[in-house]
Amino acid sequence: MHEDFAQAFASLKPILGKYARRMAVKADTPAEYTLVTKSPSPFPQHKGEPLHFGSVRVGKAYVSFHLMPLYMSKELTGNISPGLKKRMPGKTCFNFKTTPPPELVGELEELTEIGFRQWGDRKWL
Numbered sequence: 001m002h003e004d005f006a007q008a009f010a011s012l013k014p015i016l017g018k019y020a021r022r023m024a025v026k027a028d029t030p031a032e033y034t035l036v037t038k039s040p041s042p043f044p045q046h047k048g049e050p051l052h053f054g055s056v057r058v059g060k061a062y063v064s065f066h067l068m069p070l071y072m073s074k075e076l077t078g079n080i081s082p083g084l085k086k087r088m089p090g091k092t093c094f095n096f097k098t099t100p101p102p103e104l105v106g107e108l109e110e111l112t113e114i115g116f117r118q119w120g121d122r123k124w125l
Contacts, residue, residue, distance in 0.1 A: 006030070007099045008063040012056045015065070015109050019116055022125055023053055031058040037125055051124055054112065062095040065108060069115025076111055076118075084108070 013033045020035065027034040034055035040048040055066045070076050070092045080088070084107050087094045094108070119125050 004098045005058050005063050008096045009033075009056055009058050011099045011105060012063065012065050012096070012108070015105070015112050016054050016056060019053070019112070022116075022120075024050060026050075026052075027055070032056070037119070039125065042122075042124060051119075053116075053119070062097050065094045065096070066092055067094075067108070067112060067115060068092055069118055070111070073115065073118055076114055080111070081107055 009031070016033060016035050022038075023035040024038050025034070026036045032055060034057075035053045036050040037053060038050065040046070041051045043051075052066075052068050054068060055064075057064045057066070077091070081104075084094060084104050087096065087104075089095060100108070116125075
């Protein structure tokens, strides 16, 4: 694994790791860390499977931080800074080739905390 990617992964994993006690760790490897809900999804299309909350994954070209609450919350997506937004190729993912600057890590921590609270309020955890 590219050293920059390993450092980026190491800086992003703790953002999700903070919530591991309240969720299930689906993957915990040097290249992927994924959290899912402990309870089954409330959505019929998921057929009782847990909801994917978030993950950090090392890919070929970048390290991705996925945060599924973004898909379900205009409040979250409406508050993303331009600096973080430019790293967003889709609706729930942010890509990094190097360690994110502290302000972007802080913003991801805030988005993750808000998303976690929203899912808790909806009883999805």
